[in-house]
């Protein structure tokens with residue numbers, strides 16, 4: 001019996017192909033936009049996430065100087081209280097901190113043969129790779145011994161390699177940094193632009209001791225990077241770092257810190273929150289169009305019931321029960337909703353594929369959105385078809401037969 | 405009426421009042437009527453006398469405001485909507501003046517409609533629908549749609565649909581109202597044949613006295629009451645008339 005009712009419903013829809021298609025269009029557009037929008041939002045979210053994760057592994061950055069720029073102190077990084085010994089102490093004493101490096105940088109002119117290029121020289125220790133989530137493409141990174149001895153060695157980024165060594169292997173070459181000879185020991189794996197549009201390959205990494213002694217002649221460091229043991233330990237690490245530095249800098253309770261700890265997990269969370277809100281907003285707008293599509297189904301089903309009053313009368317006269325009529329119309333609206341939903345999924349998936357290409361974002365088809373809209377479009381069929389179907393089922397056979 | 409004959413229809417003092425808010429129409433004012441198995445009754449009367457109202461009650465399309473109605477010995481006067489649907493499906497075949505076929509649906513699919521709601525399996529459904537179409541002489545037209553058929557052919561499809569569930573009662577409200585005289589006689593031949601050979605009880609409404617002459621009994625209504633109920637004298641036989649010179653080509657009807 002139910003199979004017969006499905007067959008009857010399908011034939012009724014097939015009879016009015018254009019109308020059925022137009023009715024489905026609302027659902028198609030609704031579902032397609034939900035999927036495309038949610039995929040787009042999640043793609044963006046993923047993009048932001050990976051960029052932030054790419055800045056370092058569970059990264060915390062400490063900068064000398066207070067964020068509350070009180071009184072005589074200058075801006076961040078200008079205070080002279082942070083030292084490499086502070087960094088070593090934190091690494092020794094803070095259980096939540098897995099790796100640490102002083103960071104110091106300065107702009108330097110580079111010369112190799114007749115090529116020259118100005119870039120940023122970054123000073124760090126051998127933990128740089130793991131803290132910054134980077135890797136060496138060729139050659140190797142400098143060692144702890146190089147750090148101890150303030151050796152004139154450097155690892156260069158891909159951009160620097162391209163500028164100074166077009167068509168040459170940079171490893172083993174001697175370049176001049178501010179007229180001092182440095183040996184290139186390795187080349188970093190390319191990383192592209194940072195979230196803030198900075199070229200992360202336009203860099204030159206060397207022992208921080210070398211930068212401090214040979215290039216800047218200072219004894220303090222402007223900042224340091226720390227890696228927490230896990231993503232969930234970053235807050236704990238922040239507390240430990242703060243405690244240790246305050247003790248080492250003899251800051252009394254109630255006094256402001258003379259340094260600032262930035263927790264990139266916080267930044268990541270904020271960014272994630274923002275893109276989640278965007279996803280929900282886009283999805284919400286798309287869902288409204290889905291709702292409009294549902295109302296379209298209801299509208300057409302009501303018209304259809306009125307138009308087919310006589311048919312309903314005939315069916316009832318030969319023995320159709322109310323619920324047979326009700327199911328017949330309900331099936332029609334569910335088929336409209338579901339078919340529209342499936343077509344919408346196809347189009348939505350296609351659209352998000354194209355969008356991800358255009359924006360060069362990761363292709364992320366949300367299975368939740370796909371299954372959700374399949375179920376939802378069916379539910380829309382039931383919900384918006386229910387009233388018209390009830391109306392059809394409630395008709396009086398005699399009056400339905402008299403209907404002109 | 406013999407004592408042992410089983411009544412198919414038994415109406416006792418039936419009233420029907422249409423209450424449409426502003427106006428109340430007392431369409432039936434105490435109708436009592438008994439129709440036995442195998443009878444062929446023609447209901448006549450002026451327009452508005454309540455014939456269709458009575459047929460709708462008998463056909464379980466509606467229920468009486470007052471009074472009792474027993475169909476095949478069962479009191480059906482106050483059944484629920486669904487129960488009445490089941491009774492219509494199993495016991496009653498209804499033929500309308502306007503044919504009431506589903507448009508854009510083939511003859512055979514129109515005929516099998518009652519069987520769908522009776523839950524008859526597909527193959528059985530097709531077999532019985534073909535048989536019913538053959539019985540009304542339309543075996544060749546099973547795939548034709550109503551708009552490809554003449555009025556007489558459409559009415560025969562409707563009769564096949566009414567027959568397909570082997571109902572105990574065949575009701576027809578002005579079945580020849582939209583047909584020419586020869587086609588009307590052909591339709592009446594079909595009813596007479598079904599009544600004679602298959603033992604179907606037939607009740608039909610007609611305006612035309614010469615159509616009523618094909619029945620065995622005439623009931624005349626006026627203002628919602630039965631004013632005359634008598635057997636037909638000089639009954640017409642459609643088969644004989646069609647065979648005679650009066651109408652040119654006799655209709656071949658066979659019942660399996």
Ligand SMILES: Nc1ncnc2c1ncn2[C@@H]1O[C@H](COP(=O)(O)OP(=O)(O)OP(=O)(O)O)[C@@H](O)[C@H]1O
Pocket residue numbers: 422423424429430431449450451452453454455456457458
């Ligand atoms: N659904 C209805 N609502 C209100 N009044 C109705 C309804 N159906 C019929 N009537 C009224 O009941 C009375 C009997 O109508 P009915 O259709 O039974 O007459 P009839 O004998 O079949 O007439 P005709 O020969 O014209 O078909 C009429 O006065 C009609 O107006």
Ligand SMILES: [Mg+2]
Pocket residue numbers: 455456457577
């Ligand atoms: Mg009438």
